[in-house]
Amino acid sequence: MGAKGLMAGSQRSGPLPRLALFGEFSAGKSSIVNLLLGRDVLPTSVLSSTRRPTFVRYAPDLQIEAISEEGKREPVSLEVVKTFAQEDIRHLNIGMPNELLRHVEVLDTPGFADPFHDPERTLDVVESADICIWCTLATQAWRQSELRIWSSLPARLRTHGILVVTHIDALAHRGERRRILTRLKREAGNLFAEIVLLAVPDAMRAMRADGQIIDAHLWRDSGGSALIAALEGAVINYHKARGESTGLEKASWTGIGSPPTTSSPPITSTVSTAAQPAGAVEAPPPPMTPAPAPETSSAPPEPDAAADLQRFLARVMESVPACCAAAWVDLAGRAVLQLRGPDNTGEIPGITALGEAVTELFQGSNVQRIEGLFRRSRGLAEDERHYFQEIVIIADDCVGIFLRDQSRADRSLIVVSDRTVNLGMVLARARGLLESPDRLI
Secondary structure (H helix, E strand, O other), X not given: OOHHHXXXXXXXXXXXXXXXXXXXXXXXXXXXXXXXXXXXXXXXXHHOXXXXXXXXXXXXXXXXXXXXXXXXXXXXXXXXXXXXXXXXXXXXXXXXXXXXXHOOEEEEOOOEOOOOOOOHHHHHHHOOXXXXXXXXXXXXXXXXXXXXXXXXXXXXXXOOEEEEEEOHHHOOOOHHHHHHHHHHHHHXXXXXXEEEEOOHHHHHHHEOOOOOEOOHHHHXXXXXXXXXXXXXXXXXXXXHXXXXXXXXXXXXXXXXXXXXXXXXXXXXXXXXXXXXXXOOOOOOOOOOOOOOOOOOOOOOOOHHHHHHHHHHHHHHHHHOOOXXXXXXXXXXXXXXXXXXXXXXXXXXXXXXXXXXXXXXHHHOHHHHHHHHHHHHHHOOOOOOOOOOOEEEXXXXXXXXXXXXXXXXXXXXXXXXXXXXXXXXXXXHHHHHHHHOOXXXX
16 A cells, blocks of 8 residues: 555545544643654654644654645655644644554544634544543543533443543652542443553653563553553454454554564563354453552662662762762652661651652642643643752751752652752752763662
8 A cells, every 4th residue: 555545634544443532631642642652753743732633554654744724735744744834734644664553543633622722623533533542630630521522422432432541640649549540430430441540751661662661560550551451452342343353463562663572572462363153252361461560660779779879879978068968769659769868777767758758849740730831831842751850949957959860750869968068069069970971870
């Protein structure tokens, strides 16, 4: 099939089911698309803050086509897309090589309740959807406005509908996840086939660039495993309802197009499509990961790693002027991995609360809202980046420096120095230690 056939707008290019993402404005739809398709496959400007329906299908090479209001088709480059006048576009067609796209077509839609978007744009493409993901923000999950919109969409979408609660990493406490899930099962359980809690940044960190899972616990804890399992189940059920084979044998369902290597196999699900007796019930797909989910996404450092961390914090204590305490915090697990001070032997009171407090300081729900206002006021894309990278707190007798690690965004260094110290020198030394090429952590 040539490029023209692949880029046929909203016309179906084959028997593949169409996965459509719906939700209100800035609910995380495009972030999920990027997760499914893989990191750095497309620039965020193509999919983030979507203003027009965007159809993504499989193609041997990357192709982007803009369809105007008059029906004119115009091939565009990545560079042009970044500055394209989307007001003149009816929708975008994207073709790209990706394993997921061999099994589904993806439709990213503009958000409902977007002040800059006519909802009719989204309603025009609803009928073409076969499988649906509705995205709702964890901090205000499943509002009445969402219920009204979802209830107005075709009832058939509920059979293969997945409710995805995004930004669960913005919740202050892990217990909130259980409360939200319990409430959603009660209020929306009969409206969706599956409900998934998802933290896209954690899911991204659990994967390597080629799509292989490098942290099975984090992949499961982030909701990535549950999302893929729900999507796989929806595709299987779609084909079964049509009396078709699933075609999922040996498929890489991590959403990345690169083939797996034999040295480190990805976490995948294999579904047998061998002939079965009439009336036989197909067995459900096996679990995506063999290990049970831990209570948190982080584990205590291994002995060698713990020793390296001790040496690093000792170096911080020695190098930062008037340093009286230093700590290394896991923001994903909301925990202090290690803390050093003048008398930090034995149990340290309040260390659990310290991990929670530092995480809240960097990426709590209020911080997320502030960052959202920051992006919108400057016309920036809604993405998963954090804009709070360094925080300084000055007290009567000390100064606290909080620095997010640039090489690993889920880690933070805390440095506490005497109030009389030169603040610029403390910042410079702490930054230098984090950026040191010979650091061991």
